[in-house]
């Protein structure tokens with residue numbers, strides 16, 4: 001993963017870069033939930049302009065008319081009609097690889113929404129094609145563009161927590177019944193559960209904060225909703241640097257212990273400043289994220305559970321990571337930055353999630369390669 005600490009430099013949106021462009025023209029494929037957010041951010045950023053919408057769905061023509069851009073039913077038709085400077089793929093998971101390969105073949109920088117692919121083999125094909133072509137592929141793990149995450153990474157790397165021993169994490173929230181009904185019924189089936197939809201974001205965060213994940217164990221349950229996919233998963237993680245982690249994921253818990261409810265980065269969710277998503281545990285101190293409550297011994301030379309902590313709260317700035325991500329994508333298109341989350345990073349996040357699912361099925365420990 002490119003260094004999230006260098007985000008502000010990577011996210012630079014000014015300058016002409018090698019492409020010599022003032023304003024980059026971006027086509028968005030998939031004008032659904034997240035595609036509309038990308039369209040909004042492209043409109044807000046003075047360095048980017050929407051060039052077209054690709055979406056065969058019934059509502060897409062009206063969205064394109066509102067935005068004053070052409071609507072195409074296929075990506076091929078879009079690229080044939082008017083070549084953009086870059087493409088955002090916010091389409092259903094199964095389309096990420098074929099459409100990503102089409103962008104790579106056309107020599108276009110592409111932002112592919114997470115997950116990189118619908119399965120590991122397809123993801124590996126995409127990474128191979130991207131690396132062979134030297135393509136500029138950014139994967140939409142937008143939290144990596146979050147100043148909060150950057151601050152947590154900086155705190156860990158600064159060493160003031162000492163050696164990282166472990167991390168306690170959670171993503172516990174309640175998804176409403178309508179989330180799984182009617183046209184959303186696919187969310188009851190494999191691929192629609194919280195492991196692939198939500199946990200993949202957490203894996204991106206955990207890898208950035210603590211390091212590569214080398215092995216996992218997991219227990220999954222569907223006891224509450226009774227769908228064929230998981231609604232709750234308990235995991236243990238072993239990091240390559242020796243740290244250990246526990247993580248509880250649930251989309252049936254009336255709780256606010258999640259990034260969504262604590263990061264204050266998405267207005268769609270109420271937020272709870274008394275909750276945290278993670279606690280990072282070091283030999284010299286522990287840090288709760290995103291409240292940034294820090295505990296270190298008042299007398300560091302006398303570390304002991306009988307000794308009082310000096311409690312502090314670290315300052316942190318906030319910004320919308322989706323806006324930062326579009327600014328960064330514009331810089332990638334101009335040649336001013338390398339993708340903060342590469343296709344290979346996206347694949348690694350998918351590998352870890354796949355390993356968790358496998359561990360839950362088999363009840364064993366699953367080792368994870370990073371090849």
Ligand SMILES: NC(=O)c1ccc[n+]([C@@H]2O[C@H](COP(=O)([O-])OP(=O)(O)OC[C@H]3O[C@@H](n4cnc5c(N)ncnc54)[C@H](O)[C@@H]3O)[C@@H](O)[C@H]2O)c1
Pocket residue numbers: 029030031032033034035054055056057058073074075090091092093095113114115140141142197
């Ligand atoms: N980064 C995030 O936080 C985040 C959040 C939500 C979704 N996502 C990801 O974004 C992707 C889209 O999710 P969503 O919730 O917006 O789904 P959605 O169903 O709301 O939107 C998908 C859109 O793609 C369109 N589409 C279908 N076939 C197409 C084709 N061949 N070409 C172009 N468009 C086509 C559909 O008509 C629809 O408008 C998924 O991969 C999802 O995992 C990421």
